Amino acid sequence: MTQHEAERRRRQITAEIARIGFCLPGSLTENFRRCSTSGCHCHHDHASLHGPYRLWTRKVAGKTVTRILSAEQYERYRPWIENAKKLHELVAELEQLSAAVMADQEAWPEPVAPPMITSPRGRRAKAPTPGGKCRSARAGTFEGSARTVAAACPRSRCRLMRNRPKPSTR
Numbered sequence: 001m002t003q004h005e006a007e008r009r010r011r012q013i014t015a016e017i018a019r020i021g022f023c024l025p026g027s028l029t030e031n032f033r034r035c036s037t038s039g040c041h042c043h044h045d046h047a048s049l050h051g052p053y054r055l056w057t058r059k060v061a062g063k064t065v066t067r068i069l070s071a072e073q074y075e076r077y078r079p080w081i082e083n084a085k086k087l088h089e090l091v092a093e094l095e096q097l098s099a100a101v102m103a104d105q106e107a108w109p110e111p112v113a114p115p116m117i118t119s120p121r122g123r124r125a126k127a128p129t130p131g132g133k134c135r136s137a138r139a140g141t142f143e144g145s146a147r148t149v150a151a152a153c154p155r156s157r158c159r160l161m162r163n164r165p166k167p168s169t170r
């Protein structure tokens with residue numbers, strides 16, 4: 001990449017960032033749950049799980065904070081979450097571009113890709129979950145994270161079964 005091309009790309013990235021609207025931290029998920037009422041259908045029949053619950057989850061000072069959203073709120077704020085994702089992608093690209101320009105100016109070898117992020121407790125870093133889709137899920141095709149889909153899927157042998165959260169023991 002020439003200096004001129006790098007400068008042009010930098011301008012494109014910063015212009016895109018300038019156009020982004022509100023950026024909401026965290027993530028939105030939809031899931032179905034078992035309740036704590038003994039004898040409720042939801043404990044025996046996967047199709048009777050309660051929900052969907054639309055959740056906005058984010059970290060505040062290291063703690064996970066969740067808020068339940070209405071369907072209307074979920075749809076209204078979803079673009080804000082997408083904006084945040086886009087912003088992070090653009091910032092990451094700008095940083096990579098800057099590192100490449102620096103290496104070029106200093107005649108250093110091309111920078112290598114950043115190392116995989118490992119979790120603080122030293123567990124093996126997980127590749128990002130691509131999300132899942134299961135046709136047999138309740139309400140037709142249910143899209144979302146693999147965990148969310150697995151929770152919603154009534155099939156006992158759903159391919160996403162391994163991601164299914166353990167049933168509540170309460």
Ligand SMILES: [Zn+2]
Nearest residue numbers: 034035040042
């Ligand atoms: Zn129930």
